[in-house]
Amino acid sequence: MAEGFDVLIIGAGPAGLAAGMYAARANMKTLVLGFPSKSNMAKAKRVFNYLGFPEGIGGEEFQQASRRQAERYKAAVLEKEVVSVDRQEKGFRVKTSDENEYEAKAIVIACGKSYKRIGLQNEETFVGKGVHYCVICDGYFYKSKKVAVIGNGNYAAEEALELLSYTKNITIFSNDETVEISENLLKKLKENNIGFTEGKISAFEGDRFFRNLLMADGSKAQLDGVFIAVGVASASAFSNRLGIGMDTAGNVVVDRDGKTNVDGIFAAGDCTGGNPQALKSAGEGCNAALAAVKFVKGRSVYIDYKEE
């Protein structure tokens, strides 16, 4: 049976860790799923614009301190990748790439910037015209067609498996990156005859619509469409599945408290757009967590004035 939590947070950057700390301080059973040392904040050598550190603080050091702060109040921080979130009778069910499942009464999405462009030539030209970022949104247009998923991780594998609802002609292009997919998912890919193509991609080619990938070795891969799934699952992947409103830039739409249009789902940080600043993200994590706490407790006022 899946372990149940009051508040489950997807993402362990400043927004996710702030949310984890605040939810845990409010005595919620709290789980943060994400990789504190992989957030953008952790990649910053030294950050000078996070208020309270006049001499600056190392990004990695900040992330470690923030993780300790969340854990101090008994938030669990598990370094796992979320592959899906689904509604169930009461609350939500969250699946991780290691095939674990968790239940939660409320979710805070804090998974960072929405879908990542891969940065190849002509990518922007063909967005929506053969180049896509979300199988659950656009897979429908590729019934029985020849498609590719570009990516090298569990998220790419999940997207490829999702495409099986529409077609059987699916290849994963790793674009010269090392494939890092769990054994379990690799087994499923094999069972469904989803193969891999290695080698670096140079460009998207076509005229009005995308037609083929140009590889660095000069060869061409003719395809009806490609789905880009680099990195980990983005907010858009969760959002489309759950009917969460997003703006045209792919950001989760939230109000000032971090509420989305879906009851029980909150969001904070870069996935909601706005200034990509750790301080802003952390502040939003606070708001989203307190809104989630109110939702779970079913009351309208919660103020964390607690001092020790």
Add this chain to the structure above:
Amino acid sequence: MAEGFDVLIIGAGPAGLAAGMYAARANMKTLVLGFPSKSNMAKAKRVFNYLGFPEGIGGEEFQQASRRQAERYKAAVLEKEVVSVDRQEKGFRVKTSDENEYEAKAIVIACGKSYKRIGLQNEETFVGKGVHYCVICDGYFYKSKKVAVIGNGNYAAEEALELLSYTKNITIFSNDETVEISENLLKKLKENNIGFTEGKISAFEGDRFFRNLLMADGSKAQLDGVFIAVGVASASAFSNRLGIGMDTAGNVVVDRDGKTNVDGIFAAGDCTGGNPQALKSAGEGCNAALAAVKFVKGRSVYIDYKEE
């Protein structure tokens, strides 16, 4: 001649200091007017829910560090009380209680919680029915009437002087607090025959409308209306003068970027409502400052990714 700034911030709590730091980092000539050691944050013995400090941090220590951080980027922090903000041909003119004036292209209001109730018996009962918090909003109803201002600081003196537009029968009730009004303002009060009444107030009395103050010594002061002006000038004082939209709870209405309905005026922190948390306020200070910077620079994109 008044010294001119690009961005002037009213308030030196976490929102104001974050705004000061961000504006200064963007090479704006920046002034923060306020008292870092008088903010609510400074009064907290130790704060455990500001992300990045797993062992907590002293409120006063945080405020000092944050001030240093803003000053590091050449923001000026002056411990002065703002008494008024007025629009002028280009930008705004800000007056402080020591009779200095400053000009600014953009203003960030970060002066903390809006008007303070004084907490006397029946206060809520008579709000708007003889008990008021803003002369510029409600003074009009007291033409040639007998009114009192309750308060003991420069803000109370300014409110009393403002009442002269409507009536000459004005007394300041200090409510047993030490009067702390600048010499200059005291002189003006005297010139206009505005006197003081000492002694503790027990309650507001009346039936459908307020009628008199009941003093602790049992005496009664019959009045047509009272204006409560405890502490320093609040967001509502500035807002009403400038036409800034406020909600029914007296909070400045802002969008997610901290923009008010008035071009060039931004707001952040407790004066905008929401969770009264330092982390949330600091995040909003970041947003408001970056919006102010965009306003001053007249361009739409500014991202502070700078590392040193």
